[in-house]
Amino acid sequence: MPRCNDAVADLLQEYADLIAITGGEPFKVRVYEKAARSVGGYVQDLSALDEAGLRRIPNVGQSIAAKIEEYLRTGAIHQLEELRAKVPAGVRRLIDVPTLGPKKAMVLYEEVGVRSVEDLEAAIHAGRLQGLHGFGPKTEDNLLHGIALMHKTGARVRLDAAMEVAEAIVAALSDVPGCVRCAYAGSLRRMKDTIGDVDVLATADDSAALMAALPGLPAVAEVIAHGETKTSVRTDTGLQVDLRVVTPGSWGAALQYFTGSRAHNIRTREIAVHKKLKLSEYGLFDVVTGDSIASTDEEDVYGRLGLPWIAPTLREDAGEIEAALAGALPRLVTAGDIRGDLHTHTVLTDGLASLEEMAEAAAARGYAYYAVTDHAPGLSMQRMTDAKALEQRELVRALDGALGGMRLLHGIELNIGPDGDVDWPPGFLDGFDLCVASVHSHFGQSRAEMTARLVRACENPHVNIVGHPTARLIGRREPVDADWAEVFAACARTGTALEVNAFPDRLDLPADLIRLAAGAGVVFSIDTDAHAVPHLAHLRYGIGTAQRGWLTPEQVINTWPLDRLRRFLRKGRRTR
Structure with a gap:
């Protein structure tokens, strides 16, 4: 809803x-x-x-x-x-x-x-x-x-749209008398880029009240199927929601079963078979005696399989089982690790809130630092000028530290031109605290041209972060074609971070490329690209994408203390 x-x-x-x-x-x-x-x-x-x-x-x-x-x-x-x-x-x-x-x-x-x-x-x-x-x-x-x-x-919807529906339904069902626990599961809990349908899991001693409650929710437009323990509906936005109700004692096993991808679940069931156990949504059972071994808690289910608890965002059979068996699962980055947002916009260009409003909202989130990065003049429709940028810098400096001690950074989002050039000459760029550089045009360049373009941007001593690197818009624009191994090598060589853009129609860099880039020694910045105060909350989707890419806090520059971040942002240019 x-x-x-x-x-x-x-x-x-x-x-x-x-x-x-x-x-x-x-x-x-x-x-x-x-x-x-x-x-x-x-x-x-x-x-x-x-x-x-x-x-x-x-x-x-x-x-x-x-x-x-x-x-x-x-x-x-x-x-x-x-x-x-x-x-x-x-x-x-x-x-x-x-x-x-x-x-x-x-x-x-x-x-x-x-x-x-x-x-x-x-x-x-x-x-x-x-x-x-x-x-x-x-x-x-x-x-x-x-x-x-x-x-x-296809009929898949954006992560944020599915999340809004799921959280509203979970909240409503949690208030139904008799409901013990309720949560969303499936690909939504794994934070996939797009969602086909929403799986909601609940526990109750008697499922009747929950089965009756779901079809009556305001956003439900159609009942697809109705049973004693499973009901499927379609919302007024066309999204299918499947509700399953299990007994409280089966919660952990059911949550594990309905969260993992099919491939992940096959692997965990295979492990169970080798241990003469049977794993299902109802629990982990001894094959010989039929006795329940574990079912109430996910951690216990994994533990009895000889595995540590595996974060939902990793449950894709992409190496997490092997890492778990070897004791090598990463300590994934979380929202609590983020100290600041390094890519945001204001009304000076295409944002919807003033610098003061955006900064106050960032301070309310408990950030230690916050960067404003309005668009540079290469995007002519944004009408940025040298004078406007300098005037904004004075305002940033005046507010720096005035909002609960949060430090303000004056940044800019540069445009990476077709040949890799960026807006403004080096002398003017020296005055910014950080520079994000992004592809905003000429998306159809050849693989060689796009690779050279991105590499040249990385080699620019003023470019700290490459924003939304593939330039994809989910469901509307395919990623640009580039030799990503060469781009990642350039990032690692030049000390240029790649962005994990949290805006729900971008989620860019995607998780598969994050893992490849991290393997090449690249560091990252998880940013919202917020154009309004509510967009700051999109950070959760960037965190989910980063987790799917196996990122740790150490690999994310905006988890670092400000002094360390500032050293990184100096890159190859002279100190201000």
Whole structure:
């Protein structure tokens, strides 16, 4: 169940999309897009605001505030409903195809009769787009690639969306009389990038109350199956939730069984067989006598198998069993190890909150230090200038240490150009405490070109961290193609950290590449890339991704004390 703010943000974005599809003014589209971002990133719950409070939200004027009020009052926006009636749902879905914009989606509908993604794929293969203005062979190839990317993602949802649903359901079921324990399990507990469905596990002496409670929750739109110990529902966002109820004495075994990947569970069952035991969701049993050996606690189940407890994020049969048997499991980095966030934005560029608001929120999280890294001038739409950067630096210095002793760092997010150059000359970059550098364009370069581009950025003495290194957007843009072994070697050689970007549509560097980079001696920074105060809470997803990559606190630079971090940030340039 999304926050009210998120639900309204989705509606405003849909309104913007429909205006664009139906040929509305581009200015109006941008107004609603900006309002959607502002509402989604606003700290206060919209349902608690009056009209004056709504209008204090950046980019929300009188007309948009009225639409929000209408939604809060009635559950709908009549002008949005009118636009929906003009555009078939399948056509609205077309704009989710990467590289296909609203105007082209409407052209396909009006001139070719394309009413869905399936129609589009068939029309391309049948040659029905040939000769259509703006749809050459290259465009067709891009569209097919975008459709393939959508199919690859399938019905899976982002980690954060699944987490919101799961935590709300767990909280609701935990309050049901008779419920002893309740938690989410499955791929969500393993913190995978995307989630197919949500597994919820509960214990109770009598499952009836829990089985009755799940279908009655507000977000449940459909009951798929209903039984005595398992019920499956589909939420109003289309996500399937499976609830299983076991007796309290089986909790540990069930949690172990329903958390691990299939391959991990096969390995643990094999270990059980070799010890003349049987492992299932009900417990660990002696094969000969049938006696229960362990079932109540996960730690005891693993212990009786001769293994230490294995963190859920490692349960993929990716070497964790061997490491556990050898006593070599890593001490994984946790949120409690993080001393500060090194990649965040403010209203100076594309953020939604002021420097003061972002810093106050960071201080409230107990950080020892915090960096603001607004965009450099290479992203022209952000309108950064030398003067603005210097003015912000003065504000950073004035606030440094004033918020509970938290130290403020003045950073910048540079753009890695097609040839590896970055914004601003060395003399100007000398004044920043740290520099994050990221790829924001020319994603289609060849493997050799992209590799050289990233290596050159690493060799820049001012680049401390490569931000969201693969530039992927989950479900929307594939990772760039690079020789990652060469990039990782350059990072290790030059003392350049790689970011684990915690934003849920990035989670970049991905876990598999984290392990390869760590093996090459690279260090990392787990950052939120926050553009609003609520985004600071995304750190948990970066932590989960880092854990899946087997990272320890020592390998993460923003777990280090500030003096050690500052020594690292000097890199090869002169001391300020």
